[in-house]
Amino acid sequence: MVSTAHAVGRQQPVAVIGMGCAFPGARGPEQLWELLRDGVDALGEQRKERFSTDTLNDSDADGRGTAARDRGGFLDRVDEFDADFFEIGPDEAARIDPQQRILLMTAWEALEDAGQPLEGLAGSRTAVFVGQMHADYWEAQLRQGTDTLDLDAFTGSHQRSLASGRLSYAFDLRGPSVTVDTAQASSLVAVHLACQSLRGGESALALAGGVNLILGPHQELMLSRAGVLAPDGRCKFGDEDADGFVRSEGAGVVVLKLLDRALADGDRIRAVLLGSAVGNDGRSKPGLTAPSVTGQRTAMRWAYESAGVLPGEVDYVEAHGTGTGIDAVELAALGEVLSEGRPSGRPCLVGSVKTNIGHTEAAAGIAGLIKTVLCLEHSQVPPSLHHRRPSTRVDWNGLPLVVPVRLQPLPERGRPTVAGVNGQSISGANVHLVLRQSDPDPIAYRPPAGPGRPQLLTFTARSPQGLDELAVAYQAYLAPHGAGRAFELPDICHSAAARRTHHGSRLAVMGESHDALARSLQDYLSGRADDAKVAVAHDIPAGERHLVAPVLSVRPSAWAGLLHSVTPDGLPAGVSWTQLCEPTGRYVPVPLSPWQPGSFWLTAGPAARSCPGSV
Incomplete structure (x- = not known):
């Protein structure tokens, strides 16, 4: 029994x-x-292209x-x-x-x-x-x-x-x-x-x-x-x-x-x-x-x-x-x-x-x-x-x-x-x-009294196009009504550098405030970037977590104050991105990586790049 x-x-x-x-x-x-908040009924008409x-x-x-x-x-x-x-x-x-x-x-x-x-x-x-x-x-x-x-x-x-x-x-x-x-x-x-x-x-x-x-x-x-x-x-x-x-x-x-x-x-x-x-x-x-x-x-x-x-x-x-x-x-x-x-x-x-x-x-x-x-x-x-x-x-x-x-x-x-x-x-x-519910965040947000010391915002994508799309997302995130205004800048920079997977295309932007970083991103996107505040590099080995030389090859002297060590040429000597962040930075949500999808579906042949109407 x-x-x-x-x-x-x-x-x-x-x-x-x-x-x-x-x-x-x-x-x-x-x-x-x-x-959910707005009480939306998201149900709609049957998708005739499925079957x-x-x-x-x-x-x-x-x-x-x-x-x-x-x-x-x-x-x-x-x-x-x-x-x-x-x-x-x-x-x-x-x-x-x-x-x-x-x-x-x-x-x-x-x-x-x-x-x-x-x-x-x-x-x-x-x-x-x-x-x-x-x-x-x-x-x-x-x-x-x-x-x-x-x-x-x-x-x-x-x-x-x-x-x-x-x-x-x-x-x-x-x-x-x-x-x-x-x-x-x-x-x-x-x-x-x-x-x-x-x-x-x-x-x-x-x-x-x-x-x-x-x-x-x-x-x-x-x-x-x-x-x-x-x-x-x-x-x-x-x-x-x-x-x-x-x-x-x-x-x-x-x-x-x-x-x-x-x-x-x-x-x-x-x-x-x-x-x-x-x-x-x-x-x-x-x-x-x-x-x-x-x-x-x-x-x-x-x-x-x-x-x-x-x-x-x-x-x-x-x-x-x-x-x-x-x-x-x-x-x-x-x-x-x-x-x-x-x-x-x-x-x-x-x-x-x-x-x-x-x-x-x-x-x-x-x-x-x-x-x-x-x-x-x-x-x-x-x-x-x-x-x-x-x-x-x-x-x-x-x-x-x-x-x-x-x-x-x-x-x-x-x-x-x-x-x-x-x-x-x-x-x-x-x-x-x-x-x-989770316990209240022990670190309350305190808006800085004025411009602080420069912060380095670094983020990566798998392709140059993806990097540009992510730059657009960060610009909106840092804007006056963006989600990033709820968080302190050192925490944002820490999260972007230390709590994200590193891909081959990388962008680094320096600024002392949310507005300054947003302006630098806008300048980068419009092709007017100040090379003293913006650096970009591509084709870096995926997973590499150091600022290798190509990343800061543009006027590196302007960045020297943020680096712990540089080569005789003024280029960074394997400095980890996490070293450039606040050591006590906390994790806060930052923009997600953009997708660059293609269409993949069944066709009569072995390969497929078509609309889903064939199912």
Whole structure:
């Protein structure tokens, strides 16, 4: 006999130190927050270039070969990929599932957001856990005939293990590399496993996330026949008119590290994962695919036990929230657990990102997690859309739950806000994460009283064109209304030099203020650069972390005061860029590397550079 008792010790907290994402209407966490804050419904018309929709869109959902749906959540330009950045040839790039390609770019953006240079990660025990469900691109290649299939097609689309393995290979990461498929709970299970890997000591850093793209018609047909898709193409979480979900696309990756190590390394703590749990419904429900109050309730309680948090202290929960009949089951489980020890008159806010961007399936959980981290950072909860009449299938009077319908502040409790993220799937998997706000930054921003000593801003790109694009981004970042005005100049320069991967094209700009650096960048972009303040070089070996001679070959005497040592010719003698920064500089977010993508898609031939209409 197996005991049903469950006991788990309190888990070590894990820091979320970086995030990257691509969801309908939003590329990156900042754009996602703007979309959520403004209450935008990012769902749109079916993308007819992905596959033929002539036989899919029909008002009769029971018609054979038809699907009564013409709306969904879609990413723009899923054919585009910066193959050169990842040193992948065009023939191979065309065979690689776009899910893997978007994961590569999203993971890179997450690493940059976390300030983790690739030079320090290569060969390290960094783990990768990725959630993926579908293989539409492989099916598209099969439809072209088996004569066109090769090893690139097999590794690029057939083998879902490559979703994680390709990230590990691209960045030379030596920790566990696992692709997770627990259906709609996949990406949250990936996060849970990543946290366990960190706590168990088998990895020092972890990437976790999920991806989903809609590249074929068969899921549409099946789900429409099952009657689970919303006819109006809108997700109405917890509403009386909730009548189905909306399929959507997206990718999200978080970078995780044990909290104590992240603090010691000077990382930016975006939120703290206190605990998590994964379980399954078993036979606690009427059928294999039915939801279970018992299963969800059990996983939630395990998660709060592992986090050392009383459920009554939770301020916000990001629900799975599909806008279907299973909402009532999820809300019942949440209400029962969160009511334990909750003071009267203190309801818990509960929302669903699916009302904004749709159901991203294998990436649904990571979308909810990223939204929750943003809520904790901004101390606000955005509205859940299309919630006009609370569902009569939910006992709202008996449950301590409120669905926000407008942007509102998180409650002030005199402590860091606590939040949960809930996930479930058709496989019976249940997963729940518990987070809290990060502690206040101990280094408050203090605007300088006046111009300080000159600072050296240095940044790199893989090509001259990329360097110019990055210069434009830094100019906007440093401008009067730019994001960089929230940070002190020494910290910006430290972050750009010491917390970014170094590529072959490099630009160095000297100035004593944000305005001075922005002006020098404008002069560089317009071809009027003062060579006493701007230096540029190309074709430096990738990963080289020193200011080798060509970088400051233009009037180096003007820079001598910033250098620790120079050659008899006045050129720098292997001075590290980090030596030119404030030694106590802290990491702050700076602009991400620009992409220079090309179009890669299937054609009848082995090579592919075409629009995605051929699938």
